[in-house]
Amino acid sequence: MKIIGVIPCRYQSSRFPGKSLALISGKPMMWHVYQRALESNVLDEVYIATDDERIVKVANEHNLKTVMTSDKHETGTDRVAEVASQIKADFYINIQGDEPFIEPEAIKLVAQAIIDCDNPLVQAANAYTFMQDISDVVDTNTVKVVMDVNQRALAYSRQPIPYPKANTAKYSKQLGLYAFKQSGLQVFSENLPASLEKVEGVEMYRLLEHGYSIQMVKTNDVSISVDTPSDLKRVQKKFVSA
Numbered sequence: 557m558k559i560i561g562v563i564p565c566r567y568q569s570s571r572f573p574g575k576s577l578a579l580i581s582g583k584p585m586m587w588h589v590y591q592r593a594l595e596s597n598v599l600d601e602v603y604i605a606t607d608d609e610r611i612v613k614v615a616n617e618h619n620l621k622t623v624m625t626s627d628k629h630e631t632g633t634d635r636v637a638e639v640a641s642q643i644k645a646d647f648y649i650n651i652q653g654d655e656p657f658i659e660p661e662a663i664k665l666v667a668q669a670i671i672d673c674d675n676p677l678v679q680a681a682n683a684y685t686f687m688q689d690i691s692d693v694v695d696t697n698t699v700k701v702v703m704d705v706n707q708r709a710l711a712y713s714r715q716p717i718p719y720p721k722a723n724t725a726k727y728s729k730q731l732g733l734y735a736f737k738q739s740g741l742q743v744f745s746e747n748l749p750a751s752l753e754k755v756e757g758v759e760m761y762r763l764l765e766h767g768y769s770i771q772m773v774k775t776n777d778v779s780i781s782v783d784t785p786s787d788l789k790r791v792q793k794k795f796v797s798a
Contacts, residue, residue: 558645559667561599562623563589564632565653567608571784576606576653577614578788581795585782586611587618588656596663599649605635630749631759633734637745640738647671648741650734656791657779662733669773670735679740679763681771682709683733685778692729697783699730699758701772709770712758731777734760743768 565576565586572578576586586604593602604615607627615622623642629635636650649667651658662683669681684701692698696714704710711717718725736744744762753761760770782788 557647557671558600559598559647559649559671560639560643560645561593561596561602561649561651561663562605562636562639563593563602563651563653564635565604565606565611566627566629566635567606567611568627569783572782572788574610575782575788576604576611578782580656580788580792584614584618585656585788585791586615586653587620589651589653589658590620592656592658592660593649593651593663595660596667597660598664598667600645601643603639603643604653605639607635632732633736633741633744633759633762636736637741640736640741641745644738646738648736648738650732650736652732652781654782655732655779656782657794658733659775659777659779662731662775662777665775666733666735666773669771670737673771675769677767678708678769678771679737679743680760680768681735681773682760683731683775683777684728684772685731685775687727687729688778693727699756701728701730703728703772707772707774709760709764709772711764712756712760714756714758728772730758730760731775732781733775733777740768 577584604622625638666681693716750765
């Protein structure tokens with residue numbers, strides 16, 4: 557059995573170009589994510605998947621393995637699927653390249669969930685956590701998820717779901733940490749985005765809308781996503797105080 561961690565890192569981020577190379581405590585952000593992935597102790601190999609030679613150059617300087625991919629990908633999972641076409645494994649973990657505080661334990665949990673799953677309809681696992689900040693519930697940058705009794709995803713939305721008619725709703729936040737079976741990435745790459753993925757901008761709908769299931773995995777990960785230069789300043793301060 558072989559498990560590969562893939563960290564998608566494109567250079568042309570709309571809000572923060574080159575953020576993967578931004579320095580945190582003297583190291584590029586992608587280096588910190590890479591180290592966290594290694595610390596999970598569940599991955600046989602870890603790769604930076606990119607479409608830019610500048611990222612490859614810096615990665616090589618820090619002894620990080622890289623895979624060059626197309627610059628046409630719309631999502632990180634499309635990029636991971638291309639890696640899967642080049643490097644064979646049984647399972648692939650998609651780890652966000654802009655979360656330098658990601659918990660190694662969270663990576664381990666989603667990996668174990670997909671390894672343990674023998675249901676052929678379940679092709680991926682996805683981390684989630686309960687929301688602590690009410691502002692996240694109405695924040696359209698935060699993706700909410702609702703699940704069935706087996707903790708499998710029913711729906712994702714940028715709007716608050718479920719609607720709190722009974723005033724007892726507990727909101728779950730989807731995290732950008734995914735584990736795929738090899739066959740799941742094949743399904744992902746062979747099918748075009750359908751209506752819900754296009755409307756919500758949530759790539760995991762690619763599996764749901766084509767009849768497959770996603771096992772949700774509860775974690776306590778509260779890592780900070782670096783989407784803007786101001787986010788980077790918050791992360792840099794956190795590293796200094798840690």
